[in-house]
Amino acid sequence: MLGLKKADRRLFLIVAFLVIFAPFLLNPFPEWAGMAQFNAGYPDLMQKLVIFGIFAVGYNILFGLTGYLSFGHAAFLGVGSYAGVWMMKLLSMNVIPALIVSVIAAGLFSLLIGYVSLRRSGIYFSILTLAFAQMCYSLAYSVLTPITGGETGLTLSQDDPRILGVAQGADGNIPPPNVFGLNMGQSIDWAVGGWSFTFNAGYYLCGIVMLGAFYLAVRIFRSPFGLMLRAIKSNQTRMSYTGLNPRPYALAAFVISGMYAGLAGGLMVAMDPLAGAERMLWTASGEVVLMTILGGAGTLIGPILGAGLIAYLESIISTINDNIMHGWFSALPMWLDTTLVTLLHPFIGKGWHLTLGLVFMAVVIFLPGGIVQGGKLLAGLFRRKKPADTNATSATSGE
Amino acid sequence: MEAIILQILNGLDKGSAYALIALGLTLIFGTLGVVNFAHGALFMLGAFVAVTVNRVLNLSFETVDATRTDFLGRPLVVDTPYVEAWFGPEMGGAIIDWAVPLAVIAAIPIMAIFGVIVERGLIKHFYKRPHADQILVTFGLAIVLQEVIKAFYGANPIPTPAPEIFVGSFDFGALLGFEPFSIMYPYWRLVYFGFSAVVVAAVFAFLQFTTFGMVVRAGMADRETVGLLGIDIDRRFVIMFAIAAVVAGLAGVMYTPILSPNYHMGMDFLVLSFVVVVVGGMGSLGGAVAAGFMLGILQSFASMSVIIEFLPGINQVVIYLIAVVVLLIRPRGLMGRKGVMED
Numbered sequence: 001m002l003g004l005k006k007a008d009r010r011l012f013l014i015v016a017f018l019v020i021f022a023p024f025l026l027n028p029f030p031e032w033a034g035m036a037q038f039n040a041g042y043p044d045l046m047q048k049l050v051i052f053g054i055f056a057v058g059y060n061i062l063f064g065l066t067g068y069l070s071f072g073h074a075a076f077l078g079v080g081s082y083a084g085v086w087m088m089k090l091l092s093m094n095v096i097p098a099l100i101v102s103v104i105a106a107g108l109f110s111l112l113i114g115y116v117s118l119r120r121s122g123i124y125f126s127i128l129t130l131a132f133a134q135m136c137y138s139l140a141y142s143v144l145t146p147i148t149g150g151e152t153g154l155t156l157s158q159d160d161p162r163i164l165g166v167a168q169g170a171d172g173n174i175p176p177p178n179v180f181g182l183n184m185g186q187s188i189d190w191a192v193g194g195w196s197f198t199f200n201a202g203y204y205l206c207g208i209v210m211l212g213a214f215y216l217a218v219r220i221f222r223s224p225f226g227l228m229l230r231a232i233k234s235n236q237t238r239m240s241y242t243g244l245n246p247r248p249y250a251l252a253a254f255v256i257s258g259m260y261a262g263l264a265g266g267l268m269v270a271m272d273p274l275a276g277a278e279r280m281l282w283t284a285s286g287e288v289v290l291m292t293i294l295g296g297a298g299t300l301i302g303p304i305l306g307a308g309l310i311a312y313l314e315s316i317i318s319t320i321n322d323n324i325m326h327g328w329f330s331a332l333p334m335w336l337d338t339t340l341v342t343l344l345h346p347f348i349g350k351g352w353h354l355t356l357g358l359v360f361m362a363v364v365i366f367l368p369g370g371i372v373q374g375g376k377l378l379a380g381l382f383r384r385k386k387p388a389d390t391n392a393t394s395a396t397s398g399e
Numbered sequence: 400m401e402a403i404i405l406q407i408l409n410g411l412d413k414g415s416a417y418a419l420i421a422l423g424l425t426l427i428f429g430t431l432g433v434v435n436f437a438h439g440a441l442f443m444l445g446a447f448v449a450v451t452v453n454r455v456l457n458l459s460f461e462t463v464d465a466t467r468t469d470f471l472g473r474p475l476v477v478d479t480p481y482v483e484a485w486f487g488p489e490m491g492g493a494i495i496d497w498a499v500p501l502a503v504i505a506a507i508p509i510m511a512i513f514g515v516i517v518e519r520g521l522i523k524h525f526y527k528r529p530h531a532d533q534i535l536v537t538f539g540l541a542i543v544l545q546e547v548i549k550a551f552y553g554a555n556p557i558p559t560p561a562p563e564i565f566v567g568s569f570d571f572g573a574l575l576g577f578e579p580f581s582i583m584y585p586y587w588r589l590v591y592f593g594f595s596a597v598v599v600a601a602v603f604a605f606l607q608f609t610t611f612g613m614v615v616r617a618g619m620a621d622r623e624t625v626g627l628l629g630i631d632i633d634r635r636f637v638i639m640f641a642i643a644a645v646v647a648g649l650a651g652v653m654y655t656p657i658l659s660p661n662y663h664m665g666m667d668f669l670v671l672s673f674v675v676v677v678v679g680g681m682g683s684l685g686g687a688v689a690a691g692f693m694l695g696i697l698q699s700f701a702s703m704s705v706i707i708e709f710l711p712g713i714n715q716v717v718i719y720l721i722a723v724v725v726l727l728i729r730p731r732g733l734m735g736r737k738g739v740m741e742d
Contacts, residue, residue: 069531120726123434123530127677128726131719134670138719143712282670286538293535346550354550357542364536365524 008218011300015214019207022046023197030194037324038316043187043200044271045315049308050206051267054213056291056303058260061220062253063289064298067233069126071285072113072133076258078140078280080106080265082147085154085275092165093175095184095205095270099263106262107255114254118247121236133282140277153276177270179205184271202271209267213260214304220256221300229253233298261288290360296370305371310356318352401572401581406699408571412588412657414695415595416442419650420672421679421687422599423643429619429682430639433522434530436537439669440544441644444513445506445651446660447548450557452502456482456495497562499655506648514644518637541666549662561587561656587656594653598646599688605642606684615639619682674722680735690733694718 004012018025027041040046059073083105087098117128140148148154156174160167169175177184184202191197220226228249231239236246269275278284287310295306322341325348329337347355367374420442427435459480467475483491494501521540525533560566565586572581606612618625618632625632651660658664675694679686700706702714713720725732 067531069534116723116727120730123534123681124677124726124730126531126534127673128723130670131674131722135716135719138715139712142715283666289535289538351546351550353542354546357539357546361521361536361539361543364532364539365521368528368532 002215004218005222008222008300012211012215012218015301015304016211019050019211022049022203022207023199027195027197031196032194037320040312040316041198043198043203045311046200046203047206047267047271048315049311050203050210051264051271052288052291052307052311053304054206054210054267055261055264055288056295056307057210057214057217058257058264059288060257060292060297060299060303061217061229061260062257063292064303065221065226065229065233066250066253068118068121068250068254069289070117070129070254070257071126071282071289072117072129072131072136073257073261073288074280074282074284075113075133075136076106076110076261077265077268077284078136078275078277079109080262081269081275081279082140082154082265083262084266084269085156085273086147088156088162088177088269088273089160090163092162093177094165095177095179095266097164098177098270099209099266102262102266102269103259104262106265107259110255110258110261111251114251114258118250118254130282130285133280133285137277137280137282140280148277149275150277153274156273177202177273206267206271209263213263214300218300225249225252290356292370293368294360294363294370296372299370299372302370302372309371314352314356317348317355318350320348401577402703404571404575405582405584406703407696408582408584408588410696410699411592411692412695413698414692415592416650416654416668416691417672417675417695418688418691419595419598419646420668421675421691422602422684423647423650424672424676425679425682425684425687426602426639426643426646428676429684430615430636431518431522431526433525434533434537435522435643436534436669437517437541437544438537438643438647439665439667439672440541441510441514441647441665442651442654442668443548443660443662443665444544445510445648446559446655446664447552447651448506448509448648449499449502449652449655450552450559450660452505453495453498453559456480456498456501460484499559499561499652502652503649506652507645510645510648511641513648514641515637517644518640522640541669545662545665552662554662556659556661558659559655561590565590565656591653591657595650598649602642602646603684611635611638671718674718676732678722678725678732680732683732683734686732686734694721697721 002009002012023041023046025041026046027039029035029039040049055073055077059070062068062070062073080102084095084098084102087101088095091097113129113132117125117132120128141150144150158168158172158174160174166175179201182201184205185200186202187198187200189196189198228239228244228246231244232246232250239246265275265279268279288307291306291310292303293306294310295304296302322345325341325344326337329340332340345351347358363370369376420438423441424435424438427433427438457480459478461476461478464475464477469475480491480495482494485491486494517540521536522533525536568583568585569589570580570582571577571584573579575582606616614625614630614632615635618630618635622632651665654660671694672691675690676687678694679688679690697717698714701717707714729735
């Protein structure tokens, strides 16, 4: 089915299942329960999880396969966002043309930057991409204000032409983003007992796009082209001795991952038609690197897990405050409760970045293979198949 | 002519900061072979040492002065810093006024100890790992340091003044025979430039004229051979990491009167310093310093209104643009050596 091998097909079906049933899976606690804090089944967050998943899956095609560490991918996300908003301003509020143009714009842009940056490798490549991204960010903030909206960001307005659609709806407002009339903000709520599940049109659009993007990534990983990319990572010199020029392959990977970033940017504005320069800041590029590493660079499922985990933890941890923690520890003795809350205080709420930094350092130090490696280690512990186990780990580690 | 001299002067202080940070980065890179993304955070820590020293010196106790009243008619509460109480108002006041230069003395041991801790505790384990891992772990460290500082000092910039006598500007115009007041340059920036020149000279002298420095230079050139000669090169490299941390910290301490420190100042400088290192040539100390000053000055030229009119936005991107051009034309940077970081 779908031209995939059995294991890949199973992986793809698992991801598809997760995406389709996310409104249930992310909403395990009824609303009256104290744990409802950890529910993530609301549309904004689910959209974010999926969009960052796309971004990380694309980034992984470059970093995971070829080993080129780019610190400038946020620039492509930003370009995609701007292109998407412009299409909504000029053409129509239908998100399909916006998405297509986002991908194309980001692709062309990454072709340009990749062509220059890939002339160098290693740390020079990282710094070149970083320099380009910072350049784009500064320009978007200053000179390119007519195109990017500068500090306020690029927004829709009522006197945009929108030649294929309507400039204003019947009520005089800007029409919402839609797919052939299906409003992206539209949701169906389904209340069962204490649970309330939300099925959002925008989320399912993102989900379908992500499944497509993931499928493509699986095909790339398993293709001869993917093998070439892995060859770049393991030994470029040897690759060129066999008569293959690594650069076109690396450039292709760079452009593909740039297009994924553009797609993610396009989806972001399709959900919320606003594009700002801060999306291009290099810390945003750092974030996608974190997601990929945390999940497991070079694995298929890793980036999705990493992106999901970071986006989820970000929104959950930053909403926890001292009172909520006091609620959790209320069963404990008073002094223990106070100590725990005082100890945890720096890591929650606004301290979310501190937690992220610590987790990230721990992952790089102890688990360079990310969650996927951790899972394999755990599985290995449980299986207890001594000789076969080491073989299995080494054989699948390239996955 | 006046305008040109003014821009060169304006570029010097930023250039000095770039040069100091880039010097430290290159030292770490040349000795340990580690790409340190946390170096900007060390610069930021230095700046916050100055903030802390300033706060500590300003610690005060309250006394009620019955002879005077405040605007509500109550007896006036006077804050007296402990330092003034101990050393008398004049001496104490002077100490508080000179908080930033005094912070230099505090920063040297603090940054050195911190450097050793970071090196032994973290960086040591990353010598053999790929550069990507080094970048990532130091990036994580930078985030952590930044957030810790933010938790303690808040997110807003904290103004930290220079000593009173350096407030005001020096009139270069009169000195060089132009119109008086045509080239005004703040005293503190002159001090900063002089200070960084001294630090750079000290580091170079240390490497050039001491036995220790000789061993370190030998280790930078060929680590393995030095090790085979029976020299414990790792221990010396730890000290070099500490020195690099001190240099970055001092750059931060002295920069506080120019730019009120906030928690993300390190990241802002880090990106530019990396560009400086790359332009100067990885592993070349002279290149790092030269490129630091050069890019600082070019940046200030690019911010001239004449040039901005001609090429809008050039002031924002000139450094990156130069980095791109240099890397494409001279891949090793301006003064890079063969065989250093050629992967």
